[in-house]
Amino acid sequence: MxxxxxxxxxxxxxxxxxxxxxxxxxxxxxxxxxxxxxxxxHPGAVAVIALTDEGKLVVVEQYRKPMEKSMVEIPAGKLEPGESPEVCALRELEEETGYTTQKLEKITSFYTSPGFADEIVHLYFTDQLHRLEESPAGDEDEFVELMELSLEEAEEMEKEERIHDAKTAYALLFWKLRGQK
Structure with missing residues (x-):
């Protein structure tokens, strides 16, 4: 036992x-x-810490109904049945941002709310982004705005609670500890 x-x-x-x-x-x-x-x-999810060549964090702003507000978050999405986390991470990066990469580094996985949910988020990192010529269509019920933030801009958004979710807060901590600009 x-x-x-x-x-x-x-x-x-x-x-x-x-x-x-x-x-x-x-x-x-x-x-x-x-x-x-x-x-x-929950089927599980992925999230991607994506940095541009200029050292900016790629994020999206979208409305989150449970909080009744728009939030700024790193690209993320749920796993489809039978889909590997790495394939999902690349798909979500492409759909939400119009960027792709040849290199995704697995950082960690974590449970979002283990007191009542089994959702696990697989977190990836890339700093080798390439713009797609044509972005794939995203989810039909998802409306996002792409943003690229400096660390200072992201920290300010965190203070303003525009960045207010665990995966993006984790991304900012990872970014600081990794010593990125």
Missing amino acids: KKFEEKTYEKETIYQGKIVRLEVDSVTLPDGNTSKRELIK
């Missing part, structure tokens, strides 16, 4: 959507008592 393991004895799917599934698991706790766990099941 794993330390602090909770044994599931019943699962109920409450909702199955296009992106997430909501489950309620009935579990036996390590002390023998029982409880319920509300869980969001």
